[in-house]
Amino acid sequence: MKLTLKIWRQKNASDKGGFATYPVDGISTDMSFLEMLDVLNEGLTEKGEDPVHFDHDCREGICGMCSLYINGNPHGPLQTTTCQLHMRSFSDGETITIEPWRAKAFPVVKDLVVNRSAFDRIIQAGGYVSVNTGGVPDANEIPIPKTIADEAFDAATCIGCGACVAACKNASAMLFTSAKISQLAMLPQGKVERKTRAEKMIAQMDAEGFGACTNTGACAAECPKGISLTNIARMNREYFSAVVSSDNM
Amino acid sequence: MILDSKIPAGPLEEKWTKHKFNSKLVNPANKRKYDVIVVGTGLAGASAAASLAELGYNVKAFCFQDSPRRAHSIAAQGGINAAKNYQNDGDSIFRLFYDTIKGGDYRSREANVYRLAQVSVNIIDQCVAQGVPFAREYGGLLANRSFGGAQVSRTFYARGQTGQQLLLGAYSALSRQVANGKVKLFPRTEMMDLVTIDGHARGIVTRNLITGAIETHAAHAVLLCTGGYGNVFFLSTNAMGSNVTAAWRAHKKGALFANPCFTQIHPTCIPVSGDHQSKLTLMSESLRNDGRVWVPKTVETAEKLRKKQIKPADIKEEDRDYFLERKYPSFGNLVPRDVASRNAKYVCDEGRGVNETGEAVFLDFRDAIARDSEDTIRARYGNLFDMYQQITGENPYKTPMMIYPAVHYTMGGLWVDYNLMTNIPGLYALGEANFSDHGANRLGASALMQGLADGYFVVPYTIGDYLAQTPPKKVDDSHPAFAEAVDKVKGGINQLLNIKGSKTVDHFHKRLGKIMWNECGMARTAEGLKEAKKAIKALKKEFWSDVKVLGENEELNQSLEKANRVADFIELGELMIDDALNRNESCGGHFREEYQTPEGEALRDDENYAYVAAWKFMGENQEEELVKEPLEFENVKLTQRSYK
């Protein structure tokens, strides 16, 4: 396959940045998208040009490190992570536009690499159950209905890649935040702190500069793990009932 | 040099309890005067950092990823073992201990493994309390499954994403301590060197991966929770960033490296599709329950397959070689990981491999689908089939899957005593980074167990004993040892940037991987290993004279990051070969072709090799010195494996 790549290049956070166009040749349809970029980078390095920087790690769709806005969609045309996207999804001769996630809360670090530490800070605001190591009850002490456990699991499969923010026209992080709030709100272990958790995590989400939700559903449609919009509804419920009934002034 | 494993005296069951009691304690008010560095935020690192911060220590946690949640523990699929005996099927702490020792082919320490089995039950309690959504039965209690040939169901799981859920649990505990101000987080920061003062670990030198700043961090103890070194093979199921640098640089500062040649190779991975391949993807071993493994009987037929002149379905039954069923009539396709892997390699070496690269065998569900219907097979393996189709573009319901073994886990690592402390006082190694619990082969669903056991339930006790004997005076990074280490790190980076050679870092990494895979992979020979050693020495020379690293240090520079890591992998590769050459026996993941039973099974030599081979760095380009820690077995009888 022969392709033309239109890639966002930006030397560092303060650089203005712009698109550069690169032709690549000899791409196999079996390659993953990131392997295609590896080929580009090997070629660039040999020519003495700075390789294109992009985030990636596990390359099996679970670590959430890879990103890339490909031809107008986060993680490209399929509902999967970029590392699991293969070149057979593209056609010979195609021009592919590759951009970094765009959001005020995800500033560009270099080229296609962005800073997603805002997500960590949202979790630090309350995405946990406050138990210390040791001294906890037996694991089977509190039975949890299977359907609840399964639903909590579905919410917990979020990989924190940020595709929801990238897809949302408002760069909103509601799907990410709601997945964690939902998971813990459903489980008995998480119910103890549910009110404070919802209030604090949402306050942090706002403070990071993410936008509001307009229920377009793009986040869930693009989420590589299929996190559902019902989590956002649950988060809203959690939040509204928390603010009217919690002890936090 | 004599290694003291500090295994407590007394009966096996009482060792850990007594040891905890005999360990010195740090007064709660004094804990805040101690600083602890934790490198790596996977299961071991995140759980240790969180637990130590909860106790009151000041923790600094480092990871090279952009967030601690991305550590490669996240990719573990199958589950986590624990001797809960919730299924009432005869499990016990002793049985888990016994299975682990035997599974490790008797090359691990009894006391460590017993402790692991003991604390395994606490791990599950802890994770549930954190809100980890384990699979449950309709009655609301936890579900279990059997795994890796164990005769009891003791594996707890969260669909095929157990590692993810456990890591996110540990990450949430860590995040809580970050919010409490007890943990300071350093993402996108790579450890470049260990700093020792008067023989004690007192800090690290790091590189900020965004700015390139070389920084120093001082502490009273350093914990390396930096995972395994499977990427020495270039292609493995490890994440792209997984590396040995932290452990290797500590090794060069004096920490012994134990059993480096013990690597685990997993038989059911998606094969390499070409030179562009950057990583391998594992598929659950459970596929072998219904799939039949085969290759064509003749090289000619295989050749036609490779050229795509014929399809697998065109090959008649009598022209197929179901080699595992043929060689192991009673176990068939269900032989252990190492046996299945090795035999796949043999048939491919004969030229009977079935994909374009010649390195793949079929895993065929045709008969299972005919017997049980496609729907039944879909219900059992649907997600795996989908994953396979997504990666390969082929429909495994219609055409046989292709599989090939891949490096998956490394049992070797930094040598540690019973306290998980290396031979450098104050330096600890946890999880896959140490060597301690899996011997020569790790059982399925035990990696997660060990990482969390070390971090939640072992190191919080054992570190107190060391710190209680260390004055709580602040460690000062103005000590000349820090400046010296910084200079060395900067020197190394400048050297790499100034070679300005002609070949990329990946070029060298791929060549290293090929050497290691061919000669120090599934089957090893003295002759091959000796050749490999020569090849690696030559590769190292070439690397340091012809590698091309562009850009500068003071920026995000992924080529430089890789170059640093590959430089260390090359040196580690050489040590792995030394270790494999030294171990004149076959055990677990280490198979020396010279040492096998007439049936082709691994032949151990308990008389001469029942020891931990710990290697001591003797200086650049010097041969390393072997230090032996004899293994004593008081509670289990050593037996030979057989799958006849």
Place this chain on the structure above:
Amino acid sequence: MSWVTKTLSSTLGRKLIMALTGLFLILFLTGHVSGNLLLFKGDGGEAFNIYAKFMTTNPAVKLLSYVTYISVIGHVIYSIILTQVNKSSRPVGYAKSNASKSSSTASRNMGILGTIILIFLVIHMQSFWYQMHWGEVPFVTYDGEQYKDLFSIVTFAFQNELMVAGYVVAMAFLSFHLSHGFASAFQTLGLNHKKYTPAIEVLGRIYSILVPILFASMPIYIYFTSQS
């Protein structure tokens, strides 16, 4: 900041206001369309004019009308605030976007749709509401009681083709706005349940088509019936 202002200045609090005001306006529209159906009665506007008087004089209705005004203003103001927040959340946009793959056009353009509807609303209120309250409206007498003949104002207005066309087009925009807004309001309030959400979505779709069609049919009906 008290907890109330804190909540109402959070993204979720602002969304809550959008949803509540939106839902109230949906209720208002329901009432408005039902009452206006009297235009079809063919009694020369008697029923309609009696209804119009009731709507402008009854104290309970008056109270409701104030809630409606507040809802409209609240809905507009908060949408402006939220749009500003949302716009600033992505200072640098994408060069290439393929958003239609994952979301509907209406859902992405609620602001534009809303703005058009607002413009329509100003014209609409100027034409009828203002006239009714402060304009010069002729009087009619039914059963000895005097009524403002709003019906004549309406019929006069809809003699104009442009006016009719404008109304029909505006109702198309309203339809799009409602097609997303109806179910979206329930989602924002957290009223999401696998048993009821599908029903809400169906109801929303029916509502967003039916109500604008009914509204649009009024000027068309009047245009054709009063011509002949």
